[in-house]
Amino acid sequence: MTDYLVKALGYGGTIRAYAIRSTNMVQEAARRHKSSRTVTAALGRALSAGTMMGAMLKGNEKLTIKIEGNGPASPIIIDANANGEARGYVSNTHADPERKASGKLNVSEVVGTQGTLSVVKDLGLKEHFTGSVPLVSGELAEDFTYYFASSEQTPSSVALGVIVDKGDVVAAAGGFILQIMPGATDETIDAIEKTLQTVPPISSLINEGLTPEEILERLLGSGNLQILDKMNVFFKCRCSKDRIAQALMGLGEGDLREMIEEDEGAETHCNFCNERYVFTKSELEELLNNK
Secondary structure, eight states: OOOEEEEEEETTTTEEEEEEEOHHHHHHHHHHHTOOHHHHHHHHHHHHHHHHHHTTSOTTOEEEEEEEESSTTOOEEEEEETTSEEEEEESOSOOOOOOOTTSOOOHHHHHOSSEEEEEEEEOSSSSOEEEEEEOSSSSSHHHHHHHHHHHSOOOEEEEEEEEEOGGGOEEEEEEEEEEEOTTOOHHHHHHHHHHHHHSOOHHHHHHTTOOHHHHHHHHHOGGGEEEEEEEEOEEOOOOOHHHHHHHHHTSOHHHHHHIIIIISEEEEEOTTTOOEEEEEHHHHHHHHHTO
16 A cells, blocks of 8 residues: 555644554565564654644745664664655664564663753755754654653654564554644644543554544544545655766865775665665766866
8 A cells, every 4th residue: 555644624724633653664674674563663653753744834934853863773864855755774773672562563672761852944045944852752653642741842742653563574664643723722722632531542442444534533533533635655865876977076186086996986875765876987987077
């Protein structure tokens, strides 16, 4: 099934809502990084949150999320934009602690329970918007909930989940964000809180085959829901050999000559997508000639 997210309003526009199915996106990230099951869950939750937050932007706006905990997988870096494209990486892809007593993957162990969650938004202005909050659990959904309430002053409920099946295959991934807008009544807030207390985990809903629209109907009620937009989402990296070549051309002439004469070539790789780029001696000479 295709990954996508929906944007919606509920209760007469007093609730803003996002829901995402990101199973393929998270599987692609796991494939590229060859991550352990627990790291896949952590990276997948962060990717889902980042993609939904990217959908809150407009045009060419973009954001970067940095999760710096005291766990072995931190930092976790996510880039996302307003077009449903996101990419991400972790510092240690192989950390895989024992599951919790409940049987769930121990995401807080690989992320860490002490540290910060930071968001930098590039809105096309001279200065970027930056918000940072301390981690509250390392499970990430609670941390993003706290970020919205503390840094953006928007009371929110964030749910994120990833199910990693046998063979480390991502069986389900996704999430939702509900945000309380001005004008929301106490009755509306009470109704949503009661629903959130009884709704199954988001990964279970996706694993059962519910679409993002159906998830929001489950949360808000079909009679209270107004779908505003739907967009496909992808793990997509902006790197390319041409971009790397431009970066190499930005080096000094002496550095390029050293690569040509001593190394007889150059090799680099992108942290986000793990693609490797090789430049032969002749390719470097051509870059040097074009400086």
